[in-house]
Amino acid sequence: MTGPAEKPFFEKACLIGVGLEGGSLALNLRKHGMAGRIVGVARRPESLARILELGLADEATDDVKAAVRDADLVVFCTPVGAYAALADQVSGCFKEGAIVSDVGSVKQTAIRDLGPAIPDNVHFVPGHPIAGTEHSGPDAAFLELFEDRYIILTPPPGTDEEAVAKMKALWEACGSLVEIMDAAHHDKVLGITSHLPHLIAYTIVATAADLEETTRQEVIRYSASGFRDFTRIAASDPVMWRDIFLNNREAVLEILQRFTEDLTALQRAIRWGEGETLEKVFTRTREIRRGVIELHQAGTFDTREKKD
Amino acid sequence: MTGPAEKPFFEKACLIGVGLEGGSLALNLRKHGMAGRIVGVARRPESLARILELGLADEATDDVKAAVRDADLVVFCTPVGAYAALADQVSGCFKEGAIVSDVGSVKQTAIRDLGPAIPDNVHFVPGHPIAGTEHSGPDAAFLELFEDRYIILTPPPGTDEEAVAKMKALWEACGSLVEIMDAAHHDKVLGITSHLPHLIAYTIVATAADLEETTRQEVIRYSASGFRDFTRIAASDPVMWRDIFLNNREAVLEILQRFTEDLTALQRAIRWGEGETLEKVFTRTREIRRGVIELHQAGTFDTREKKD
Numbered sequence: 001m002t003g004p005a006e007k008p009f010f011e012k013a014c015l016i017g018v019g020l021e022g023g024s025l026a027l028n029l030r031k032h033g034m035a036g037r038i039v040g041v042a043r044r045p046e047s048l049a050r051i052l053e054l055g056l057a058d059e060a061t062d063d064v065k066a067a068v069r070d071a072d073l074v075v076f077c078t079p080v081g082a083y084a085a086l087a088d089q090v091s092g093c094f095k096e097g098a099i100v101s102d103v104g105s106v107k108q109t110a111i112r113d114l115g116p117a118i119p120d121n122v123h124f125v126p127g128h129p130i131a132g133t134e135h136s137g138p139d140a141a142f143l144e145l146f147e148d149r150y151i152i153l154t155p156p157p158g159t160d161e162e163a164v165a166k167m168k169a170l171w172e173a174c175g176s177l178v179e180i181m182d183a184a185h186h187d188k189v190l191g192i193t194s195h196l197p198h199l200i201a202y203t204i205v206a207t208a209a210d211l212e213e214t215t216r217q218e219v220i221r222y223s224a225s226g227f228r229d230f231t232r233i234a235a236s237d238p239v240m241w242r243d244i245f246l247n248n249r250e251a252v253l254e255i256l257q258r259f260t261e262d263l264t265a266l267q268r269a270i271r272w273g274e275g276e277t278l279e280k281v282f283t284r285t286r287e288i289r290r291g292v293i294e295l296h297q298a299g300t301f302d303t304r305e306k307k308d
Numbered sequence: 309m310t311g312p313a314e315k316p317f318f319e320k321a322c323l324i325g326v327g328l329e330g331g332s333l334a335l336n337l338r339k340h341g342m343a344g345r346i347v348g349v350a351r352r353p354e355s356l357a358r359i360l361e362l363g364l365a366d367e368a369t370d371d372v373k374a375a376v377r378d379a380d381l382v383v384f385c386t387p388v389g390a391y392a393a394l395a396d397q398v399s400g401c402f403k404e405g406a407i408v409s410d411v412g413s414v415k416q417t418a419i420r421d422l423g424p425a426i427p428d429n430v431h432f433v434p435g436h437p438i439a440g441t442e443h444s445g446p447d448a449a450f451l452e453l454f455e456d457r458y459i460i461l462t463p464p465p466g467t468d469e470e471a472v473a474k475m476k477a478l479w480e481a482c483g484s485l486v487e488i489m490d491a492a493h494h495d496k497v498l499g500i501t502s503h504l505p506h507l508i509a510y511t512i513v514a515t516a517a518d519l520e521e522t523t524r525q526e527v528i529r530y531s532a533s534g535f536r537d538f539t540r541i542a543a544s545d546p547v548m549w550r551d552i553f554l555n556n557r558e559a560v561l562e563i564l565q566r567f568t569e570d571l572t573a574l575q576r577a578i579r580w581g582e583g584e585t586l587e588k589v590f591t592r593t594r595e596i597r598r599g600v601i602e603l604h605q606a607g608t609f610d611t612r613e614k615k616d
Binding site: 081130131132134152188190193194195196197199201202205206207208209210215216217218219222224225226227228230232233236239246252253255258259260263271273275279281282284287288289291295 | 498
């Protein structure tokens with residue numbers, strides 16, 4: 001495929017879960033005229049009301065079967081731990097020729113859990129937008145979330161190429177950069193760039209939360225010295241992240257093991273006063289930073305910083 | 309002391325080390341008319357030249373003894389590991405009645421290493437501005453570095469109150485919020501808010517640096533998913549941070565031990581699929597974030613975000 005692809009159009013788009021990701025996708029589908037009608041699925045009555053108030057969908061319902069029926073596009077936007085039960089419910093409801101996708105942060109278990117419910121005459125194109133904030137819920141949705149962000153699609157071998165092209169064009173219309181990747185490879189890379197950093201940020205903030213009251217107040221007061229970045233990351237949605245760690249267990253445990261070894265080595269160097277070891281490690285990390293900055297300067301990289 | 313204090317004035321101010329911190333302090337001394345003459349001390353000829361080019365000092369020299377002589381204010385702005393050797397050199401050179409201070413990130417060893425060189429007729433007021441960027445050297449200096457940032461002063465018991473008040477007024481003129489604290493307590497709090505986060509950031513980026521080439525390139529590409537924040541922190545000055553860890557060893561090792569225990573507990577929960585444990589920890593960390601945000605909204609907190 002060369003040149004800008006035509007924007008796809010779906011008569012009926014169904015978003016299962018309309019929070020930060022699903023809601024932002026809804027805003028894009030509408031803005032770029034990619035959906036005739038948007039149906040949002042949520043469980044709680046207050047969420048259903050809020051979805052309509054915010055104009056994130058034309059219709060909001062807790063009846064996932066009805067929502068999926070006749071839909072030309074179905075996108076799972078819930079925490080990945082909810083996929084298996086939802087797949088059970090909607091099995092047999094998909095429209096022939098429909099495209100089913102998702103925005104989950106772990107792709108192998110997404111395929112494992114959603115795949116069996118999707119018949120041969122329906123196209124399954126799993127996806128993961130590398131885009132998010134520490135906020136969650138319908139109110140967190142905004143149009144620009146996916147702009148200049150990578151979207152990784154992980155279609156299983158044999159997936160209909162036209163369906164993949166349509167999803168690619170959909171995300172490009174949202175301003176995203178689309179990459180195709182093997183699901184296992186995705187899970188490994190994201191285990192390093194996203195899951196491990198989140199786990200560590202959660203841990204350090206939890207360690208601070210256990211300090212006695214006076215010290216904890218001072219930690220908050222002097223957080224600008226490094227700690228604050230960790231508190232932002234550790235404010236991310238607990239259920240979504242619980243599910244990510246449970247579903248990307250192998251990759252996370254493997255990189256965590258390496259991290260722990262490296263941390264133990266530094267700990268030992270501190271204990272024994274081995275300044276050269278410390279300086280060597282602290283110098284070597286600058287190379288990676290240079291890579292990140294160069295990518296940014298090349299303009300292929302998101303430059304927005306999240307705000308408090 | 310109540311009300312805004314008068315800005316102090318020092319006929320000759322000597323800054324030992326004129327990088328990010330020393331250079332920014334020099335810009336403030338000049339801007340607010342707090343120094344008649346500024347002498348900057350550096351070792352390398354190219355630094356000496358650059359200090360003058362950037363207008364960070366009236367005079368730049370590698371002769372620390374001459375620089376200290378007749379100075380009414382002497383501020384050590386080198387990595388803390390250089391203090392002991394410098395103290396040896398300048399011992400006996402201080403002017404009677406002068407104020408000696410520093411900007412080091414560890415206060416107990418600053419007092420241990422500088423204290424013995426400072427005679428009774430000279431006032432020693434150690435300090436630590438909670439302000440920095442990942443950049444270093446004279447070119448990194450800028451006037452606004454200390455604005456709305458905390459400065460912690462840790463005068464040893466019995467320090468002349470007038471000298472402490474002068475240093476407080478100096479930093480307030482730079483736009484800073486000044487706190488007085490016990491050195492040991494400072495080292496403990498900063499071990500948590502600053503030293504541990506830096507150690508962890510260095511570690512995770514080092515772990516990534518050891519990945520095989522292809523994966524490393526992808527980690528850089530998809531760094532926006534969490535990793536990027538760590539690369540910025542881990543780009544900080546290696547020698548400065550080597551010295552911090554060597555000098556705040558006890559406090560860092562103690563909090564690191566707690567962190568490792570907490571991380572191991574989460575690792576175990578992931579391995580055994582204990583979702584409730586994960587969700588509970590991930591929820592509890594939000595309280596700390598709320599504290600950080602409230603402090604920010606109360607206007608007593610720096611709101612600037614560092615940029616790539």
